[in-house]
Amino acid sequence: MSETVTTSETAGTGGHGATIELENLTKRYPGSSGPSVDNVSMEIRAGETVVFVGPSGCGKSTTLKMINRLIEPTGGRIRIGGEDVTDMDPVKLRRRIGYAIQSSGLFPHMTVAQNIALVPRMTGWPAGRVKARVEEMLDLVGLDPGEFHDRYPRQLSGGQQQRVGVARALAADPPVLLMDEPFGAVDPITRDHLQDELIRLQHELHRTIVFVTHDFDEAIKLGDRIAVLRERSHIAQFDTPEAILTNPADDFVSGFVGAGAALKRLNLTRVRNVEITDYPTVAVDDPLQEIFNKLRSSGTNEILLLDKLRRPYKWLRRGDLMRARGSLARAGTLVSDTVTRDATLRDALEAVLTDNAGRVAVTGRRGEYEGVVDMETLMNSVRELLEADRLEAAEARAELEAARTDRTHAEQEGDDRTGGKSGEVRA
Amino acid sequence: MSFWEYLGNRHQQLLTDAFQHAGAVFQCMILATVLGVALGAVTYRSEWAGNLATTATSTILTIPSLAMIGLLIPVVGLGVPPTVVALTLYGLLPIVRNAIVGLRGVDPSLVDAAKGIGMSRVARLARVELPLAWPPILTGIRVSTQMLMGIAAIAAYASGPGLGNEIFRGIASLGSKNALNQVLAGTLGIIVLALLFDAAYVVVGRLTIPRGTRV
Numbered sequence: 001m002s003e004t005v006t007t008s009e010t011a012g013t014g015g016h017g018a019t020i021e022l023e024n025l026t027k028r029y030p031g032s033s034g035p036s037v038d039n040v041s042m043e044i045r046a047g048e049t050v051v052f053v054g055p056s057g058c059g060k061s062t063t064l065k066m067i068n069r070l071i072e073p074t075g076g077r078i079r080i081g082g083e084d085v086t087d088m089d090p091v092k093l094r095r096r097i098g099y100a101i102q103s104s105g106l107f108p109h110m111t112v113a114q115n116i117a118l119v120p121r122m123t124g125w126p127a128g129r130v131k132a133r134v135e136e137m138l139d140l141v142g143l144d145p146g147e148f149h150d151r152y153p154r155q156l157s158g159g160q161q162q163r164v165g166v167a168r169a170l171a172a173d174p175p176v177l178l179m180d181e182p183f184g185a186v187d188p189i190t191r192d193h194l195q196d197e198l199i200r201l202q203h204e205l206h207r208t209i210v211f212v213t214h215d216f217d218e219a220i221k222l223g224d225r226i227a228v229l230r231e232r233s234h235i236a237q238f239d240t241p242e243a244i245l246t247n248p249a250d251d252f253v254s255g256f257v258g259a260g261a262a263l264k265r266l267n268l269t270r271v272r273n274v275e276i277t278d279y280p281t282v283a284v285d286d287p288l289q290e291i292f293n294k295l296r297s298s299g300t301n302e303i304l305l306l307d308k309l310r311r312p313y314k315w316l317r318r319g320d321l322m323r324a325r326g327s328l329a330r331a332g333t334l335v336s337d338t339v340t341r342d343a344t345l346r347d348a349l350e351a352v353l354t355d356n357a358g359r360v361a362v363t364g365r366r367g368e369y370e371g372v373v374d375m376e377t378l379m380n381s382v383r384e385l386l387e388a389d390r391l392e393a394a395e396a397r398a399e400l401e402a403a404r405t406d407r408t409h410a411e412q413e414g415d416d417r418t419g420g421k422s423g424e425v426r427a
Numbered sequence: 428m429s430f431w432e433y434l435g436n437r438h439q440q441l442l443t444d445a446f447q448h449a450g451a452v453f454q455c456m457i458l459a460t461v462l463g464v465a466l467g468a469v470t471y472r473s474e475w476a477g478n479l480a481t482t483a484t485s486t487i488l489t490i491p492s493l494a495m496i497g498l499l500i501p502v503v504g505l506g507v508p509p510t511v512v513a514l515t516l517y518g519l520l521p522i523v524r525n526a527i528v529g530l531r532g533v534d535p536s537l538v539d540a541a542k543g544i545g546m547s548r549v550a551r552l553a554r555v556e557l558p559l560a561w562p563p564i565l566t567g568i569r570v571s572t573q574m575l576m577g578i579a580a581i582a583a584y585a586s587g588p589g590l591g592n593e594i595f596r597g598i599a600s601l602g603s604k605n606a607l608n609q610v611l612a613g614t615l616g617i618i619v620l621a622l623l624f625d626a627a628y629v630v631v632g633r634l635t636i637p638r639g640t641r642v
Contacts, residue, residue: 068543070539070542070543091545091546091547092545093545094542094543094544094545095544095545096545097545099540099543099544101536101539101540101543102536103536105536105537105539105540105543106540107537107540107541107555107559108537108559108639108640109558109559109637109639109640110637110639111639118544118546119544119545122545122546122550152637152638152639153639154639168544169544178543
């Protein structure tokens with residue numbers, strides 16, 4: 001019971017999430033020459049999603065596993081929600097930290113419901129509350145409780161298993177969620193869905209999420225901040241995705257970002273953030289003469305025909321109308337692709353590039369017409385975005401310089417104090 | 428007297444012997460299972476200890492059963508005690524070996540997950556590792572039982588219970604008119620018992636292997 005209380009208290013410290021502070025965290029395996037994780041310090045804010053990304057073997061997974069002490073650190077401190085957890089009982093600690101791994105880690109001999117109920121049961125929730133919680137969690141991850149409650153993991157698809165894995169990790173309402181390449185083993189389409197789901201979940205829950213991946217695109221998509229790690233878990237850069245894309249700290253980071261940083265930047269902005277132009281439209285019931293008039297008065301060469309539900313239906317050109325001879329049934333070209341306001345600029349660009357006239361209709365929630373995005377709008381927006389990023393990065397750099405100078409000053413003045421502090425850490 | 432007449436005349440005695448035979452094997456199997464699984468659970472995580480446990484139990488198995496019982500008589504006396512000790516020791520090997528193989532075969536990522544969500548060492552073993560290792564352990568128990576059925580017959584040498592008495596009586600009076608019938612009745616009785624136990628294990632497997640892991 002007392003654990004439940006602690007959990008809710010910890011959850012209370014940062015809204016829903018809790019801060020995680022790593023201080024000089026080190027892991028040295030006996031028999032190996034150098035440490036696997038060398039002196040990592042970082043501060044993760046409550047409710048933010050931080051992604052550790054780096055080449056395989058760089059120690060990102062080891063660093064993650066030290067947070068819930070699946071791997072015991074050889075040196076350094078870990079604080080969660082301000083509380084030092086480096087020496088607390090690891091079993092109790094782990095019940096307060098959600099943990100989701102690659103290939104879901106569901107126990108095959110337990111049903112979906114039993115898997116999800118594990119942690120709440122272990123922390124001593126009453127049976128009624130556990131039951132209600134299982135239903136709630138299934139709902140949360142988008143699985144119908146009636147259908148999936150009594151299934152066994154092997155009766156689920158990879159994506160569904162992964163959802164249950166996330167539900168299990170979140171079941172006891174932990175303020176912190178650790179995810180170790182959770183979407184590494186599913187196919188690209190499912191992975192995309194799961195990433196979207198995670199973004200939606202995090203929007204509702206505001207947990208502190210630490211996510212490990214080697215896929216930089218996944219990092220950009222999910223992370224509020226990204227820590228690019230090089231060997232021994234040295235932090236090459238720890239910043240927002242925008243900043244890393246436009247202003248990589250060094251060659252290692254830019255190498256990892258890979259080619260096409262500007263293109264990747266498009267993933268970070270949604271259609272709703274750019275200007276959507278209004279386009280002349282007509283309804284499918286309008287008389288032909290009215291359509292002619294509208295086209296003439298609009299001054300454009302083309303007009304968008306909407307169906308009865310105001311969804312984009314056909315593009316009509318002047319020539320199409322001339323040849324139509326009184327019926328629109330065969331005139332114009334069908335609208336092949338539309339994007340929503342939530343689509344990324346990359347999706348929009350894709351649609352614009354495949355459209356033979358270089359524009360795509362933007363639709364609302366139920367597919368109704370909202371506007372049009374064309375090549376020119378996109379190019380202008382991207383140019384503005386990159387410019388803004390560059391400016392921001394320059395500012396951040398200046399601030400960092402200033403802070404560093406301050407610190408150097410402080411250190412020079414108070415050498416004794418710093419010496420004493422590091423001594424304390426070692427003890 | 429034909430074999431069938433013999434069975435008709437002696438069915439009372441035969442049933443008692445069969446019952447005692449089955450009872451001895453069953454009880455020793457429970458002992459061997461508890462000891463074997465415990466031994467496996469304690470040793471499987473260390474390469475060295477696991478191998479030692481397997482080697483030790485297989486060494487026991489190489490001792491001829493007659494010799495084993497003979498050696499036990501001066502230590503624990505006649506009758507039931509040497510039977511129980513011998514049968515339990517013989518029953519260990521398949522169970523220990525399968526328990527170690529089964530526990531080592533549990534997907535490490537599942538063990539990692541169990542640890543990661545905050546299961547204690549004991550909870551991990553009881554709720555994840557042993558249930559997942561149960562099918563091979565059950566196979567070990569089955570093999571062990573078949574083996575003990577035969578070995579239990581030797582127990583009669585130390586005045587132990589069971590169908591072995593029938594066989595030994597037959598062998599002792601070779602040439603008399605009922606000798607062959609006695610040996611035959613004892614042997615066939617053991618075979619029938621073994622088949623019955625095997626059928627029971629199929630049912631046990633159905634009931635105890637969770638649906639999610641059944642192939």
